[in-house]
Amino acid sequence: MMSHRLRQLFVLATLALPFASLAADYSVKQPGSTLGFSDTFQGARFDGHFAKWNAAISYDPAHLSSSKFDVTVDLASAKTGDSDRDGALPGPDFFDTAKYPQAHFVTTGFHQAGGKVIADGRLTLRGVTRPVSLTVDFKPDGSGATLDVSGTLKRLDFGVGGGQYADTSVIGADVKITAHLVLAAK
């Protein structure tokens, strides 16, 4: 005989199951998908990207509550087109990849704001976990889709370039994140 509480759980689970499968699962097509970032150094903008990352995308604009992004980034794969900077980025002053090889972003929910979809989530970077919100632009394309995501985070919130490099008049405080994902239906 099932206890009352277990029965409640069972009912909840059976109700929730169909909803969990409402958002479609996609695989990310490489090449064509990019994960980039940009900041300023001495008043000039520079652009970088991560060569290695993985994203599990489950999304449906009509079923945001069951949508989910789960992204893992290999921080040592950051490239900005400058050998000095690329040499410094994995070091202990910046990403400290020896201690924290990966960054992880996972959504906690989605909401609408001003006609746009915002993905709220938690970013773990350099051992620090903080809420980060990203703007989502999802365009269905045949059986697949393109997904553009952008947002801004403060590098010092995560201790990236803290210490001697904390001067934001030299290295900008705000890092812009842009991702362009080409999605194929699973």
Add this chain to the structure above:
Amino acid sequence: MTFRNDHHQWGAVAKFFHWIIALGILGNGIWGLLMTGMSPSMAKINVYALHKSIGLTVLALVLLRMAWRLGDRAPRDEPMPHWQRWAAHATHVLLYVLIVAIPLSGWWFNSLHGFPLQWFKLFNLPALAAKNEHMAHVAHAVHEYLFWLLVLVLVAHVGAAIKHHVFDRDNVLRRMLPFGRPLPSSSDQGDRS
């Protein structure tokens, strides 16, 4: 002392340009030689930024100075042998050329390396060339060798000024010193037209 030059000495503007540029070259030369040995750090970034800002300032000042020099009549040459007069003028022309060329070569080097160029964190200047790591090495060599050439020319320039002041006891240095008073010169006698 007036702003403009007169027959006997340099005016306040010419003296200001001369000494402020001399100070900039001295400081930036010493910075420049010491900073390349620094290990990568925020301090190094800031020292380089200062070197670039001072270099750009010297470039702007020397261009203004040349414009002023063209518009203002130089004092009469002190009495000296013809070859010395010729050597002095040739040295001055070479100094102007180098003081323009050295900051420009630094700007060129900075551009080839792909670094931003900012003037005292206030505004950015455009790159003179597209990024090219190989050419950057060439530009760095040009920047450094031009500096050593400048040092050689300055030895002649400063040496001549001291020689005129100490041995010839003429007005060559006095008329450029910030608060210098030129001695009554024998060349003035009966030469007031």
